[in-house]
Amino acid sequence: MKMKRILTALAVPLLALFLLADTGFAQRERGFDDKEIRIGQWGPQTGPAAPWGAVARGSKLVFDMVNEKGGIHGRQIRYFIRDDQYNPSQTMAGVRELVDRRGVLAFVGGVGTAPGMAVQSYLRQNEIIWVGVCSGAEAFQDNPWQWNMWPSYFDDGSLLAKFAVENKGYKKIALFYQNDDWGMDAMKGINRRLKEHNMELVAAVPVEPIERDLSSQIARLQSSGAEAIIGIVAPTQAAIALRTAVSVGFQPQWLHSYNLCDFALMNHITDGLWAREGVITSAFTDDPNADTPLMNSYREAVKKLAPEERWGIFYMAGIVVAEPLVHALEKAGPDLSTAALRDALDSIADFKGIGPRITWSKESHRPPRELQIWQCGPNGETIVVQDWIENELSME
Amino acid sequence: MDMKRSYYEDIELFGSGTVLFWAIILLAGLLAAPFFATQYHVYLFNLILVHIIVAVGLNILVGSTGQIALGHGGFFAIGAFVTVLLMTKLQLPFFVALLGSAFIAAFFGFLLGLPALRLEGPYLAIATLAFGLAIMHIIGHMELFGGRTGLSAPPLDIGIPQLGFSWVLHSQVSKYYLILAITVGMVLFAINILKTKAGRAFVAIRDSEIAAEVIGINLAVYKTLAFAVSAFYAGIAGGLYAFVLGFFDPFTFNLILSVIFLVMVVVGGLGSVMGAIAGATLITYLMYDLFKNVGEVPVVGDLLVSFSRQWLTVSGIDNFNLIALGLVMIGIIIFEPLGIFGAWIRVKKYWKTWPF
Numbered sequence: 121m122k123m124k125r126i127l128t129a130l131a132v133p134l135l136a137l138f139l140l141a142d143t144g145f146a147q148r149e150r151g152f153d154d155k156e157i158r159i160g161q162w163g164p165q166t167g168p169a170a171p172w173g174a175v176a177r178g179s180k181l182v183f184d185m186v187n188e189k190g191g192i193h194g195r196q197i198r199y200f201i202r203d204d205q206y207n208p209s210q211t212m213a214g215v216r217e218l219v220d221r222r223g224v225l226a227f228v229g230g231v232g233t234a235p236g237m238a239v240q241s242y243l244r245q246n247e248i249i250w251v252g253v254c255s256g257a258e259a260f261q262d263n264p265w266q267w268n269m270w271p272s273y274f275d276d277g278s279l280l281a282k283f284a285v286e287n288k289g290y291k292k293i294a295l296f297y298q299n300d301d302w303g304m305d306a307m308k309g310i311n312r313r314l315k316e317h318n319m320e321l322v323a324a325v326p327v328e329p330i331e332r333d334l335s336s337q338i339a340r341l342q343s344s345g346a347e348a349i350i351g352i353v354a355p356t357q358a359a360i361a362l363r364t365a366v367s368v369g370f371q372p373q374w375l376h377s378y379n380l381c382d383f384a385l386m387n388h389i390t391d392g393l394w395a396r397e398g399v400i401t402s403a404f405t406d407d408p409n410a411d412t413p414l415m416n417s418y419r420e421a422v423k424k425l426a427p428e429e430r431w432g433i434f435y436m437a438g439i440v441v442a443e444p445l446v447h448a449l450e451k452a453g454p455d456l457s458t459a460a461l462r463d464a465l466d467s468i469a470d471f472k473g474i475g476p477r478i479t480w481s482k483e484s485h486r487p488p489r490e491l492q493i494w495q496c497g498p499n500g501e502t503i504v505v506q507d508w509i510e511n512e513l514s515m516e
Numbered sequence: 517m518d519m520k521r522s523y524y525e526d527i528e529l530f531g532s533g534t535v536l537f538w539a540i541i542l543l544a545g546l547l548a549a550p551f552f553a554t555q556y557h558v559y560l561f562n563l564i565l566v567h568i569i570v571a572v573g574l575n576i577l578v579g580s581t582g583q584i585a586l587g588h589g590g591f592f593a594i595g596a597f598v599t600v601l602l603m604t605k606l607q608l609p610f611f612v613a614l615l616g617s618a619f620i621a622a623f624f625g626f627l628l629g630l631p632a633l634r635l636e637g638p639y640l641a642i643a644t645l646a647f648g649l650a651i652m653h654i655i656g657h658m659e660l661f662g663g664r665t666g667l668s669a670p671p672l673d674i675g676i677p678q679l680g681f682s683w684v685l686h687s688q689v690s691k692y693y694l695i696l697a698i699t700v701g702m703v704l705f706a707i708n709i710l711k712t713k714a715g716r717a718f719v720a721i722r723d724s725e726i727a728a729e730v731i732g733i734n735l736a737v738y739k740t741l742a743f744a745v746s747a748f749y750a751g752i753a754g755g756l757y758a759f760v761l762g763f764f765d766p767f768t769f770n771l772i773l774s775v776i777f778l779v780m781v782v783v784g785g786l787g788s789v790m791g792a793i794a795g796a797t798l799i800t801y802l803m804y805d806l807f808k809n810v811g812e813v814p815v816v817g818d819l820l821v822s823f824s825r826q827w828l829t830v831s832g833i834d835n836f837n838l839i840a841l842g843l844v845m846i847g848i849i850i851f852e853p854l855g856i857f858g859a860w861i862r863v864k865k866y867w868k869t870w871p872f
Contacts, residue, residue: 165831165832165834165835166831166834166835166837166838167772170831173831174830177830177832200812201832202808203808203831203834203837205772206767207767207768207770207773208666208761208763208764208765208768209563209757209760209761209764209768209804210803210804212559212761212762213556213559213560213563213804213805213808214808216555216556216559217556217805217808217809219555219556220554220555220556220557221554221556222812233665234665234666234763234764234765234767234768237666237668237763237765238761238762238763238764240763241762241763242762300663300664300665301663301665328657329664330653426830428825428830429830
């Protein structure tokens with residue numbers, strides 16, 4: 121009985137907390153006031169997709185740096201992260217809450233195709249600016265309120281194939297791909313590129329994302345006699361495939377998509393095989409350890425503002441998507457409005473942060489078409505084997 | 517207190533005038549709610565209503581029949597995918613598609629009920645768990661269901677467009693009224709079903725299978741029936757969920773969702789329809805609203821964030837969501853095994869005899 125009385129006593133402050141959570145923020149003017157600009161992002165902070173949650177926190181670094189320098193035209197950036205656990209229904213709840221209750225001006229980033237698809241039409245109907253969804257899917261390309269940063273999977277495949285053929289001179293190239301839109305889009309890019317060279321894939325082996333025994337796929341790839349294999353698969357499967365191949369003495373050159381360019385992570389889950397095999401990947405940022413003023417400033421800021429974060433590729437992706445938004449907010453000037461920000465985004469030309477070079481216009485919000493190609497060095501370091509290169513075969 | 521003097525008093529829908537009175541007040545409040553709420557809240561209400569349908573249905577199986585089920589995410593998924601596909605591929609009207617998908621879900625419920633005749637407790641939990649996981653991956657493998665990319669729901673037309681009579685619901689508010697009407701219907705149906713022969717049979721099975729069999733209850737029929745009815749509820753809820761969300765992929769219906777459904781029923785109070793409603797409301801509100809916003813509450817939010825920075829991972833405030841949900845669950849089981857419904861009974865008793 122005593123416990124119950126304690127619980128009853130606890131219920132009072134708990135109730136107060138409920139009320140605070142609900143009333144503390146009455147409806148305000150949408151997006152900004154004289155003191156702050158409100159920006160939101162969703163991302164899986166918990167649950168099985170949690171490693172990608174670093175994207176949302178990476179964007180926070182950029183905003184914190186801006187706020188430290190006094191904000192944008194006197195306004196601080198107030199940034200909201202909503203954990204959606206990679207579940208569309210939670211994304212929708214978080215996004216509606218941020219729009220209705222917090223009144224955000226714009227969304228930045230947002231990991232994943234499914235969560236993004238769930239909120240796309242809602243954001244479009246409400247004319248809310250959305251910069252840099254973290255998905256290369258084609259479905260995001262013709263929303264007038266969306267500006268894209270994430271390189272398309274078509275371009276990714278095309279540039280990987282280009283590097284394999286033109287720089288490395290491989291004649292026999294095979295594809296190991298995830299059997300869905302991601303893999304298919306990349307395959308289109310690869311086939312288009314190989315056609316230019318009158319070549320064909322010697323094998324295209326699909327894999328389902330839940331498969332964990334990949335020996336039959338590796339056997340097929342091996343029997344095709346491929347010298348190089350382009351992989352469009354998730355990190356776990358890339359690691360399993362690499363181990364399986366090495367264990368049967370099959371050691372082609374692996375080229376993976378930009379989603380796997382976190383060499384520290386890949387080396388960790390392959391016990392160093394990633395470095396020993398010198399795996400090549402495409403990449404959508406500058407070298408994480410590059411000695412450029414911008415990169416140095418971010419690395420120092422992480423040490424100071426977010427020392428608990430790992431300087432990984434997903435964290436950097438958050439920076440990549442936030443940079444153009446901050447740039448546009450500065451360009452939009454002190455007379456901020458949704459229209460002003462939209463025009464500023466539309467007129468971004470040749471902007472370069474630590475990601476690819478961006479040009480947007482009123483007609484085209486397509487993502488940049490350039491990528492870098494990296495190779496994992498013997499000590500797990502990043503070797504840039506191909507500087508930024510644009511895909512000249514890109515689809516319109 | 518609630519003394520029943522005749523059988524007919526027991527099967528009354530509303531036990532007393534007071535209950536009827538408050539039920540009408542509640543309904544009026546629900547009807548008026550959208551006028552005072554933001555778009556966001558209406559979306560939250562819709563989610564709550566959908567979850568109530570699932571929880572009430574799951575309660576018939578878990579609470580009243582005593583069969584554990586961890587695979588309701590699967591039936592929920594069947595409801596969502598089949599409703600949308602029947603509407604887009606076969607051009608069926610919404611209500612036909614919704615009922616069709618619910619019956620298909622019920623059929624799968626019946627199939628899952630068959631092994632349940634031989635399985636009990638943890639073994640049944642494993643079997644249903646496997647079903648929920650399998651459905652998610654099977655849907656993900658089939659091109660027809662949109663593969664892993666998922667499906668977009670068509671416009672919600674509650675008329676019969678094939679006959680030229682079209683009535684499209686665009687806003688969350690109009691969907692809210694549709695879902696509210698269906699939810700009320702499903703809840704009344706659940707209350708009533710427990711007072712029929714079938715409902716009595718369910719309870720008899722829960723209390724003692726052997727005793728039930730001795731008094732002439734066909735275990736095979738009623739156990740599978742309980743599964744089918746429960747899956748029917750999840751199917752209806754899934755069909756509505758598809759339109760609340762607009763877009764969904766197979767992994768929306770993951771294991772966590774199935775577990776959360778069970779949590780709703782347990783927190784609410786096993787075996788009570790009102791408990792299931794309360795549980796679904798509370799858990800949905802906690803998961804989707806309160807826990808997501810705690811970080812912005814003055815003082816408390818900052819405190820939690822700094823605690824998380826110090827002791828937990830870099831995710832910040834979101835570390836607490838599942839911890840808090842788990843604590844709610846553990847607290848309920850330790851202090852109030854009958855859930856919210858049990859607490860309600862106690863409060864009622866207290867005031868009945870107050871101040872003595």
